[in-house]
Amino acid sequence: MTTVTAGPAPAPAPPGRRPAGPSRLRRSWDRHWYAWAMVLPVVLVLAVLIFYPLVRGIWLSLTDLTEANQLAEVCTRSITGGEICKENPNRWEFVGLDNYARVLTGGVGEFWQWTGVTLIWTSVCVIFHYGLGLGLATMLNRPMRLRGLYRVLLVLPWAVPAFVSAFAWKFIFNERFGLANSLLTAVGIDPVDWFANRWTSLSTAIVTNIWLGVPFMMVALLGGMQTIPGELYEAAEIDGASPWQRFVNITLPGLRPVSMTVLLLGTIWTFNMFPIIFLVTEGQPAGQTDILVTGAYRAAFEGIRNYSLASTYGVLILSILLVFSIFYRRALRKQGEVW
Amino acid sequence: MSRSARTGRSPLRSVGLHATLIVASLIAVGPILWVLLSSFKPGYAVQSSELTLVKDPTLANYAYVLGETSFLRWFGNSVLVAAFTMLVGVFLSATTGYAVSRFNFPGRRPLMMVFLVTQMFPVTILIVPIYMIMARLGLINTPTSLIIANLTIAVPFCAWMLKGYFDSIPTALDEAAAIDGCGPYGIFWRVVLPLARPALAVTGFYAFLTAWGEVAYASAFIQEDRNFTLAYGLQQFVPQFNPQWEYLTSAAVLVTIPAGLVFLYAQRHLVSGLTGGGTKG
Structure with missing residues (x-):
């Protein structure tokens, strides 16, 4: 793919293009009708399930809709059993960019705090995922005994559903009887009340996410390493290159295409990683470890459901990710990467 | 030595x-x-x-979790939701993956772009509109609502993965079949699809696992105990007060065994499909 990302391209309705004349349309139709027929089901699903909700979400973010004011009419039952319906005086209405102003100026929620936590969370997790994944892949990429066994054991965290891992680590970091504190006590360190402090609490979530994310990077990079021709290494060895020089000059450049893809995917996935924060820290203490997605979720679905605010957060999060990926790809193109 | x-x-x-x-x-x-x-x-x-x-x-x-709680019901719900997500997702996206891999038709690039961009969608942007649509259709608190919500993740993902796999099947086979008089659909059904069976299985399994572990929609859409999926039901074992970790751990083991087995089978083929889709645009 070499086109520039220009925002969420709407689901392309295949016959919607209008070429110059009817004959050209006709020819184009004859040539491509089966391709269009093949993609039609997915285009329809994307239009109904993603594009339409997305447009609605953007629209909702410009209103003040909540669970409390969504009804068009308020009905009261009188003693005689009849029902009197009046127009809801507090009905939701269009408010323009008010939600965005309130969110971005900190009038409601903790947008900037969540953004800060999200940035720390994403960068620490991705750096460790990639670093550890690369290290382990390098070690597994050489002939040795028990290689298959190590590989299976190291991949196991990926096999556990994320919500189960979240519970497992929450259990391990339990302040009273968790394994982490038992081990600390065993070596003579006072037990830590992990979820009472902002940074220890965030660390537990980060440890959990690193644990479950490394196998993906490891397997992906190992796959990439195995496509690098062995002759390159042999030639380098004959030229007297040290293992480190071989790693820097052959392995790393050879891994570039894979690295770029998995780093982009990893960043996006971690940025949007909902279950870990939601289940491990639950935002403790007092919402200070919420990232953008969990904070927005709580704002929307806890207490009176605030649909418009949740949509506002959704639009903001998606914008951040889109801007990030545009810059990411532009940076790649500058270095001559065709991707 | x-x-x-x-x-x-x-x-x-x-x-x-x-x-x-x-x-x-x-x-x-x-x-x-x-x-x-x-x-x-x-x-x-x-x-x-x-x-x-x-x-x-x-x-x-284990006896308590299996006998005294709704665990088995939740398990059934999870299987139902995940299985339908998988079947519908793969069924819908197979032809699309093929078309995007083989034909250069107007709209191909934007479509690829959409698949990629939807991977970025945070759950918070779609959850409210989909919730409101489901509420209007009267589907809140049903497994159907979760299947539909999961499809927003599964369909673009499956199409993306399958495109990567179809890329790795040589086009020479298509051409040979075309010379023998096969139409585009015939080639797809009789030549490519049988070859892609492992790819379909792996993609399907991954869609299954994603639905199996989905937390946000399940927490927001389902309100009654008997309709919970595992991802939400397990939270019931460890409420803020009086959490019962002994039951949670055994439930966790029971949840992990099937998912783990499915996963270990699928993972070998997973990464090549993911990164292949990205690099061979």
Whole structure:
């Protein structure tokens, strides 16, 4: 793919293009009708399930809709059993960019705090995922005994559903009887009340996410390493290159295409990683470890459901990710990467 | 030493390598093992700060989870939701993956772009509109609503993955079949699809696992105990007050075994599909 990302391209309705004349349309139709027929089901699903909700979400973010004011009419039952319906005086209405102003100026929620936590969370997790994944892949990429066994054991965290891992680590970091504190006590360190402090609490979530994310990077990079021709290494060895020089000059450049893809995917996935924060820290203490997605979720679905605010957060999060990926790809193109 | 002769590595380096890998493996397996061990302990041993690996082993936790709670119901709900997500997702996206891989038609690039961009959608942007649509259709609190919500993730993902796999099937086969008089659909059904069966299985399994572990929609859409999926139901074991970790651990083991087996089968093929889709635009 070499086109520039220009925002969420709407689901392309295949016959919607209008070429110059009817004959050209006709020819184009004859040539491509089966391709269009093949993609039609997915285009329809994307239009109904993603594009339409997305447009609605953007629209909702410009209103003040909540669970409390969504009804068009308020009905009261009188003693005689009849029902009197009046127009809801507090009905939701269009408010323009008010939600965005309130969110971005900190009038409601903790947008900037969540953004800060999200940035720390994403960068620490991705750096460790990639670093550890690369290290382990390098070690597994050489002939040795028990290689298959190590590989299976190291991949196991990926096999556990994320919500189960979240519970497992929450259990391990339990302040009273968790394994982490038992081990600390065993070596003579006072037990830590992990979820009472902002940074220890965030660390537990980060440890959990690193644990479950490394196998993906490891397997992906190992796959990439195995496509690098062995002759390159042999030639380098004959030229007297040290293992480190071989790693820097052959392995790393050879891994570039894979690295770029998995780093982009990893960043996006971690940025949007909902279950870990939601289940491990639950935002403790007092919402200070919420990232953008969990904070927005709580704002929307806890207490009176605030649909418009949740949509506002959704639009903001998606914008951040889109801007990030545009810059990411532009940076790649500058270095001559065709991707 | 035969090993050092084979690999040209000094014994010291060999020891270092294996030691590192053993430590890493222990960290990878440790938490899983700890939960497994804890699931066989009685409640008082799980809730004690004493460090023991095995204490009064018992199957009581499993008996309680399977017999006295709605666990099996939740399990059934999860299977239902995940299976339908998988079937519908793969069924819908197979032809699309093929068309995007083989034909250069107007709209191909934007479509690829959409698949990529939808991977970025945070759950928060679609959850509210989809919730409101479901509420209007009267589908809140049903497995159907979860299947539909999961399809927003599964369909673009499956199409993306399948495109990567179809790319790896040589086009020479298509051309040969076309010369023999096969139409585009005939080629797809009779030539490519049979070859792509492992790819379909792997993609399907991954869609299954994503739905199996989905938390946000399940927490927001389902309100009644009997309709919970596992991802949400398990939270019921560990409320803020009086959490019952001994039951959670055994439930966690029961949830992980099927998902883990499916996963270990699928993972070998997974990454090549993911990265292949991205690099061979």
